[in-house]
Each structure stands twice: as C-alpha cells, then as structure tokens.
Amino acid sequence: MSGSTLTKDSKPAPAPKTGSANPFVAITQNLRESGIYIAFVVVVVLFAILTDGLSLSPGNITNIVLQYSYVLVLAIGMLIVIVAGHIDLSVGSVVALTGAVSAQLVIGSNQPWWVGVIAALGVGLLVGAWQGFWVAVVGIPAFIVTLAGMLLFRGLTFFVLNNVSLSPFPAQYGKIATGFSNGLIGGNGYDAFTLLIAVLAVVAFAVTQVRTRIAKIRYQQVVDAMPLFVLKIVVVAAVVMAFAWQLANSRGLPYVLVILAVLILTYSMVMKSSVFGRQVYAIGGNLAAAQLSGVNVRRVNFWIFVNMGFLAAVAGVIFSSRSNGAQPSAGNSFELDAIAAAFIGGAAVTGGVGKIQGAMIGGLLVGVISNGMQLYNVDQSLQSVIKGLVLLLAVAFDVFNKRRSGVR
Incomplete structure (x- = not known):
C-alpha cells in the first residue's frame, strides 16, 4: 500500500493553525508586536491634526528622513x-571620532572625499574590535567597557580635531546625507523614479509575506487569518506609497534613504535567516x-561589537555629511536615542527579543514626536x-507583557 493511502485507523494530517478570523482579536493577541505600529x-x-497637516507635508517628511537617518x-x-x-554607551563618541577622522583627512589634508569615508569605516571597525576584545575575550561587562569607550573616544575626538571644528566638506561628501535622486525617469511635477522604487518595494514585501505564509502552512505553523494577512499587506502598501508620493513631490529620493534601506534589508535577513542571527537570539534568550x-x-x-562599531562609523559619515563638518561635541546623546529606539520598538530589557523593523519604527516614532x-x-x-x-512606558509595557505571560 502506498504511503499516501489512508487506512481506517489512520488520520489525515492536521490543518495548519490560523489566527482568529477577527482582525481586531488577532491584533490584541499579538499586542507586543502590533502595539508599536498602532x-x-x-x-x-x-x-497631523495639531499642526494642520504641516507634519505630513512633503518638505517636512523629507526633513524627518534626513534628520533622523543616523539614529x-x-x-x-x-x-x-x-x-x-548587552548595551553600548559609546556610539555617540564613535560617531564623533569617525566624523573627525574623515574631516581631518578630507578637509585638513585635502584627500579625496572617498578616502575620508573609508578611513571613518576603518576606524569604526577598529573601535568595535577593541571593545569586542574586552567584552568577549577578557569578560568585562559591556556596560563598563562602553562607558570607558564613551570617555576614551570623546577624548580622541578632541585630540584629532585639536579642540576645533573643521568645515566645510567638498560637495561630493555632502551629497551622502543631503543628495537626492530626481528626474531620472521624469514625472509631471513629481519624481517618477521615487514612485517606481516604492512600487518595487511593495511588490517585494508582498511576495516575501506570501512565501513566508506558504512555508509556515507547509510546516503546520500558526499563521494569521487571511483577512488580517491581506489587511497587513494593504496597509503597508498604502503607507509606503503615501510616503513615496510625499518624497516624490518634494526633492525626490534621498541618497541616505537608499543607504538606510540597504542596511535594513541586509540586517533583517541576517537576524532572521543566518546562523549568526539565530545565535545572537540564543545568547540573549538563554546564555x-x-x-x-x-x-x-x-x-x-x-562580532556583535565589531558590527556596532561599523554602523556607528556609517552614522558618523552621515552625520558629518549632513553637518558639513566635524565638531568635538558631535554625537552627544546619540546613544540614548539609539537605545530608546530599540526599546520602544519592542526589544526586551533582558535580551533575546527584538526585530530590526521594530527598532526602525521605534526610531521613527521618536523622530516624529520630536519633529511634531x-x-x-x-x-x-x-x-x-x-x-x-x-x-519609560515602552519598557513598562515590555515588563507587563512578561508578567502577564508568566515570564520572570
């Protein structure tokens, strides 16, 4: 008898589990993930109501992207x-140091703009390796190592800049954070290329969601009810296209947004699908x-801290480009903004929980509140x-969810 034939004693495979057919109930059942989006x-x-729509104007949305991209x-x-x-208290000082190194080479020594970028990234990697050594090899808690790093790298910034600011950068360097792609494929009063990129992003998101759903059903995992699944894709598509329309009617697609999108996609895949990402979650969840x-x-x-040093250097290049120079006091409190974005976006205080997209929404939430x-x-x-x-409320919400689910 073939393996596909059922006997009277055999039972068909169980149907895949789905969430509630009621979208509201499904959302409340997953409040930890959906709360930040709401x-x-x-x-x-x-x-938008308090400012009579000014906060959603094309110019203001573009400014939010430019102002908070480094965060x-x-x-x-x-x-x-x-x-x-872990925690990293030194990223603001690393932003200042990498921007200072870049400025000293490009402005102080008349090197090409790309030399400053490469040098900044190299310094960021060295800083990350330095801190990673003390945390991973020596075993000193990251809080202490990065607190020392905050002081150490701030002092090095003053030394590199000789206690003075350096400006301006050449135009090519400034375009990293303030440049736009506009008019590549035309448009009647708007940038059609920006809308095309948004459409491709929506299609890619929808395809990814469908493939993920099919894979979960194949392995008998819980999936959202079809109405909620479709609603999620429609809402994301509407938000993305509205955002792109505002950018297209302003100055076009910011280069810094392209850089940020590449980083988000890359690190989302790393944390979700790679061995390294699974190991990071395993260490934070149960060492x-x-x-x-x-x-x-x-x-x-x-490598976690090497990566943090690299991304701090990327932020340093973006911030110095936007500031059109380097200052000894650059980066003050940046670490607090980054930590707030992660926690508001759903990261757990005890580790093991958190998603890249949640941190991005958390950062945007802080940015929208500040801008508004x-x-x-x-x-x-x-x-x-x-x-x-x-x-404080974001962290309290995390603690409340853990107590409600019986986690101590």
Missing part, C-alpha cells in the same frame, strides 16, 4: 547588541543553553520630559 499611526495622526542606522546595531543582552548547544559565545559577542513637538512649538524642556516618559 502607537506610531496614532502619533502621526495626532500631530536609525545606530538603532540597527544597538538592537543587535541589546538582543544579545547557558546557548553554550550547551555549542554556540561560540565569545566569537559572536566579538518642534512644529507645535513645545518648550524644549517639556520635549525631554515627554520623550523620557515614552521610553
């Missing part, structure tokens, strides 16, 4: 650090179990209070 939409709508780059690396159960499973914890921790309060002329001191409360 909060983001609420904040966007709130400031999002830092948030990618910080999310990985936090998932592994003892990861060690017993054969994970080389020292090696993974070392500036447009609404909120006092600077009150802005800090509100951002502090947002971070």
Whole structure:
C-alpha cells in the first residue's frame, strides 16, 4: 500500500493553525508586536491634526528622513547588541571620532572625499574590535567597557580635531546625507523614479509575506487569518506609497534613504535567516543553553561589537555629511536615542527579543514626536520630559507583557 493511502485507523494530517478570523482579536493577541505600529499611526495622526497637516507635508517628511537617518542606522546595531543582552554607551563618541577622522583627512589634508569615508569605516571597525576584545575575550561587562569607550573616544575626538571644528566638506561628501535622486525617469511635477522604487518595494514585501505564509502552512505553523494577512499587506502598501508620493513631490529620493534601506534589508535577513542571527537570539534568550548547544559565545559577542562599531562609523559619515563638518561635541546623546529606539520598538530589557523593523519604527516614532513637538512649538524642556516618559512606558509595557505571560 502506498504511503499516501489512508487506512481506517489512520488520520489525515492536521490543518495548519490560523489566527482568529477577527482582525481586531488577532491584533490584541499579538499586542507586543502590533502595539508599536498602532502607537506610531496614532502619533502621526495626532500631530497631523495639531499642526494642520504641516507634519505630513512633503518638505517636512523629507526633513524627518534626513534628520533622523543616523539614529536609525545606530538603532540597527544597538538592537543587535541589546538582543544579545548587552548595551553600548559609546556610539555617540564613535560617531564623533569617525566624523573627525574623515574631516581631518578630507578637509585638513585635502584627500579625496572617498578616502575620508573609508578611513571613518576603518576606524569604526577598529573601535568595535577593541571593545569586542574586552567584552568577549577578557569578560568585562559591556556596560563598563562602553562607558570607558564613551570617555576614551570623546577624548580622541578632541585630540584629532585639536579642540576645533573643521568645515566645510567638498560637495561630493555632502551629497551622502543631503543628495537626492530626481528626474531620472521624469514625472509631471513629481519624481517618477521615487514612485517606481516604492512600487518595487511593495511588490517585494508582498511576495516575501506570501512565501513566508506558504512555508509556515507547509510546516503546520500558526499563521494569521487571511483577512488580517491581506489587511497587513494593504496597509503597508498604502503607507509606503503615501510616503513615496510625499518624497516624490518634494526633492525626490534621498541618497541616505537608499543607504538606510540597504542596511535594513541586509540586517533583517541576517537576524532572521543566518546562523549568526539565530545565535545572537540564543545568547540573549538563554546564555547557558546557548553554550550547551555549542554556540561560540565569545566569537559572536566579538562580532556583535565589531558590527556596532561599523554602523556607528556609517552614522558618523552621515552625520558629518549632513553637518558639513566635524565638531568635538558631535554625537552627544546619540546613544540614548539609539537605545530608546530599540526599546520602544519592542526589544526586551533582558535580551533575546527584538526585530530590526521594530527598532526602525521605534526610531521613527521618536523622530516624529520630536519633529511634531518642534512644529507645535513645545518648550524644549517639556520635549525631554515627554520623550523620557515614552521610553519609560515602552519598557513598562515590555515588563507587563512578561508578567502577564508568566515570564520572570
């Protein structure tokens, strides 16, 4: 009898599990993941009302992308650090140091702009290797190592710049953070190329979601109900196209957004599909179990900090490009913005939980709140209070979810 024939004692394979047919119920069942997206939409709508639509104008949306791109780059690396159960307090100083090295070469020594970029990235990798050695090999807690690094690299920044600012960068360097792709394929009053890229991104997202759903069904895993699945794709497509339309009606596609998109896609795949990504989650989730499973914890921790140094250098290049120079005080509090983005985006304080897209939404949420309060002329001191409360509530929400699910 063939393996596909059922006997009277045999039972058909169980149907794949699906979420509730009611989208609202499904969302509430996954509040940990969906809450940040709901909060983001609420904040966007709130400031759109308070500012009479000014916060959603093409020019303002473009400015948000340009102003907070370096925070999002830092948030990618910080999310990985936090998932592994560490913290990095030095990234703001590394941003300043890498920007200073680049400025000293390009402005001070008249080197080509790309030499400054390569040197900055090289310094970032060296900084990451330095801190990774002390954390992974010597065994000093990351909090202490990076606290020392915050002071050390800030001092090196003053030394490299000789306590003075350097500016301006050549035009080619400035285009890294302030340049735009506009008019490549025309458009009647808008940049059609920006819309084309957005359409391709939506199609890629939809195809990825469908393939992931098919794979989960094949392995009898839980999937969202079809109405919620379709709704998710439609909402994402609508948001992306609305965002692209605003960019297309402003100055076109920012180069820095292309850099950020490449980083998001790359690191999302690394954390989701690679051995390294799974090992990072394993270390943060249960260090003892990861060690017993054969994970080389020292090696993974070392490369986590090398990667953080690299991304801090990328942020340093972007920030110095946007600032059109390097200052000894650059990067102050950047580490706090990156940490806030990761935690607000759903990263767990104890490690083992967090996604790249969540950190990006968390960073954008902080950016939208800051931008909206500036447009609404909120006092600077009150802005800090509100951002502090947002971070506190995000972490409290994480703790509440753990207690509700019985996790200690």
